[in-house]
Amino acid sequence: MGNEDLKILITELLPAATYDESGEWLNIVVEPASWPAFAAQLRNHESLQFDYLFCLTCIDWKTNLSMVYHLSSTRYRHNIVVKSTLSADQPQINTVCDIWKTAELLEREVYEMFGVNFLNHPDLRLLILPDGWEGKNPMRKNYEDPINMIKL
C-alpha cells in the first residue's frame, strides 16, 4: 500500500492525526493520549497489520521530546513512522509492549536514556545503566559529564 492509500485509511481510524510526507515514509503525529488505542488499531486492522515494530526511539528537541515508532507489516511490507510529542519536564506515554513484545526492552532503554515514563509498563527498570543512575538521562541534550564526554 502506498503512502497515499495509507493516509486515507489512517485518517478514517484517527481523524485527529497530522501528517508529514517529506520523508520516504508516511509520518503520523499523534497525541500521547490517543496512542495506545491507535497502536492497537494499527496492529490489528485487516488491511494495515503493522505487526513489526522495527525501531522505537526518542529524540530530544530540547523544548520537548518526540517518541518515534517505526512500524512495518510483514504481510503487506508497507512502513509508517508514528511520532508523538511529549513534554520535556514530565514525559510520559502509554507502553506498547502488550502489542509489540519487542517494545519491552526498547522502552526500558528509552526510559533510562531519556527519562520517558512508560505507563503500564510491566517492568520499568534500568536496563543498561548501573544502579543509582535514576534521574540522570545520558541521551538528553542537557546531560553533561565533564569526565567522560569529549567535545569535538
Place this chain on the structure above:
Amino acid sequence: MFEEIGTTSNGDLQINVGPQHPATHGVLHLVLTLNGETIKKVEPHLGYIHRSIEKMCESLSYRQFIYVTSRMDYLSAHMNNHACALCVEKGMQIEVPERAQVIRVIMDELTRIASHELWWGAMAMDIGAFTPFFHSFREREKINEIMEETCGARLTMNYYVPGGLMADLHPDFQKKVKEFIIQFKQRIDEYDQLVTGNIIFQNRMKGVGILSKEDAVSYGCTGPTARGSGLSSDIRKLYPYAVYGKVEFEEILETGCDSFARYMVRIREMKQSIRIIEQLIDQIPEGDFQAKTKAVLKLPKGEFYTRVETARGELGVYIVSEGATTPYRIKFRSPGFSNLSALDSMARGSKLGDLVAMMGTLDLVIPDIDR
C-alpha cells in the same frame, strides 16, 4: 544491577550467568531463575560494554561517525559501515559508482561468511564440541587475510566511506577470493560431516528453543533467527540495496522454529553468500571506487532511515539531521538487541544446557546489543 540474588521466596534458585561466563561470548549478564535444571525465567542485564555510540556520534562529523560503528557488531563491521554510508549517501543524494557497489557487496558477503564461520565454531563450543572452532577459524583466517590486504585491518575494517570506498582493491584480491571459494566449498561439506549429522548434536538442537513465527515478528527478530522460524526478513531481498537486486540468490527459510532450523539457515546462507560472490567476482566493473564528494558533508534537514542485512539481522540507521555537519540524533536499530529480547520466551521450561545452545544459535554479539 548487583542486587543480592539467591533463592526466591518459593525456593527457586537464582543464578548469574555472566558477565564473565564462557557461554556468553562477552559481557552479557543473564539472571536465571531455575527450578532444578529447568529454567523459569531469563532476565538480561545489559550495559557492561555500553559505550553510548549514539551519543558519541552526535559530536562526530558524517565522515567520522562511520568508524565508530565498526565497533558495534565487530563481526560484521563492513555491513555496519555499509548501513551508515548508505544513510549518508541517501541524505546527500550521492550516486555511488558501480564498482564501489559491487565491491561492497562482495566484501559484505565475505564478512557474512567470516561471521557465520565464527558463529559455527563458537556455537559448537557452547554445546561442548571444541574441534569445530579450530576448523572454522582455518577458513576465517583466509578471509581475514584477504581483508587485511585490501582494507588494512582484520576486524574493524573502516573501508566504506560516504560515496564509495576508502581505497581500491588489492591487485591479488580476485585471485585470492577465487582460491578461497574453491577451498571453502569443500570445507563446508566437511562441516556437515563433522557437526550437522552428529546424532548428539541433532538431539541437542532439534525441538529446542522454539520461537514461533508470531513471536518472532512480535519480538522484532530478524536475520537467521527470524528465518529459522519461517519469517521472511532478508533486507537484501525485500529492500535491495547496492547491487543485491541484480544478483541471484535465495532467501533461506526454514520452518523448524527450533535451534536446528536457525543452525541450518546459517549453514545454507554461507552457500548463498558464496553464490553471490561467484557471480560478482569476475564482473567487477572498471571505474572510480569513490564518488566525488564535498570535503565537509552536511546532510539536509530531515530524517533518514536505511537498513541493511548484517550477519545477525536487520541493522537500521536512523539519522535526524538539523542541517549541521554532525547528526542531531542518531539511532542504531541493532539486530542483537531484539533477538535477545526473545530469549526469555524461548528458554522458559527448557534445561540449563539448552539455554547455552539457544544463545549460541541466536548468535549474540554483545557490543552490538549494548552499542
Place this chain on the structure above:
Amino acid sequence: MWSLTDITGRLDQWLNQTFSSTWVLVIEMLIAGVAVIGLFAALGLVLVLMERRVAAWIQIRLGPNRVGPFGLLQSLADTLKLLVKEGMTPSGADKFLFNFAPYIAMMVAMLLMAPIAFAKNFQLWDLNIGVLYISAISSIMVISILMAGWASNNKYSLMGAMRSGAQIVSYELSAGLSVLTIVVFSGSLNVTDIINSQADGWWIFKGHLPAWISFVIFIIAVTAETNRAPFDLAEAESELTAGFHTEYSGMKFALFFLAEYINVFIVCALGAILFLGGWMPFHIGHWEAFNHVMDYVPSSIWFFGKTFFLIFLIMWFRWTFPRLRIDQLLNLEWKYLLPISMFNILLATAIAILGWHF
C-alpha cells in the same frame, strides 16, 4: 632378564636375605607406596601431555612443543605453576570439606592402582575379588565430587556436583553389569584369573556378541563415570563454568585434575584386562608358533599398549562429540544401556553355561 617380574623377584630375594620377614613387609609396602605415588605423578604428566597432543592433532594445530624436546616437559612446567599458585579457599566455604575433597579424589585414584596387573606377575595386591574391589572403590569418587560441590558454597559447583552424582551413580550400574559379563565368562573375580583365562584368545574375540556389546557399553559407561566428554556435564565449562571445581585453584585443583586422568587410566586398564587380555600377548587358539612369537614382546608393553589405545579412544571421543544434556544422559542410561546390559548378561550366562564361547 630385564622383565619387571625379574626385578621384583630379585629385590624380594635380596630383602629376605638381609632383613627379618616383618621388616621385609614394611620395606616392601614403603616401596609400593612410593612406586604408586611415582606412577601417579608420571601418569598424570604423560596423560595430560598426551591429551593435549591428541587434541592438537585432531584440531589441526601443533600443541605444546616449546618446553623440552617435543614439549615433553610442558606438563611438568604446568605442575610447577600450579604448585606455586595460591590455593584459595572461598570465605563462605566449608573449609574442612573443601580442602578434604581433593584428597579423597586422589586417595581413591591411588587405591584403585592396587589390583591392576601391570605386567606378568607384577601386581600390588592380587586379591580374590579384584574386579569387585575396583567397582566398589571407584564409587567413592562421587563422594569427593559431591563434597567439593557442596563445600564450595557456589551454585555452579553445587549444580555440577548434583549432575555428577546422578550421572556416576547411574552409569555405575551399566559398568558393573558389563564387567559382570566377563566375570561370568571367566568364572572369577580375581584379576589374575581373568587374565589367565584369556591365554588362548582375548574375551573380545572369544566372547561373541555378549562380549562385544558389553565392551561398547563398558566404554560408554566408564567415559561417563570419569566425567569425560561427551558426558562431562559435571564440569560443562560452557554451562557451569567449571562445575564442581569452579572454586578450586592451585594444587587442590591439580589434584582433581590428576585424579581425573588417573581414573581414565584405571578404567582403561580395567577395560584392557577384562576385554583385551591385560598383559596377555595376542594369542590365537593353539597356533603354537604364532603365540610363541607374540610372547617375545614384553608383557608390560602389551598392557600399556592396550591401555593407551583405550585412553586414546576416550580422548578421541572428547575432542569429537558435543556434550549431552542432563535428561538425555540419564535417558541413555536408564532407557537404553541398562536394559541392554541386563539382557546381555542373560545372554552371556546362557553362552557360558552352554559353553559356546571358545
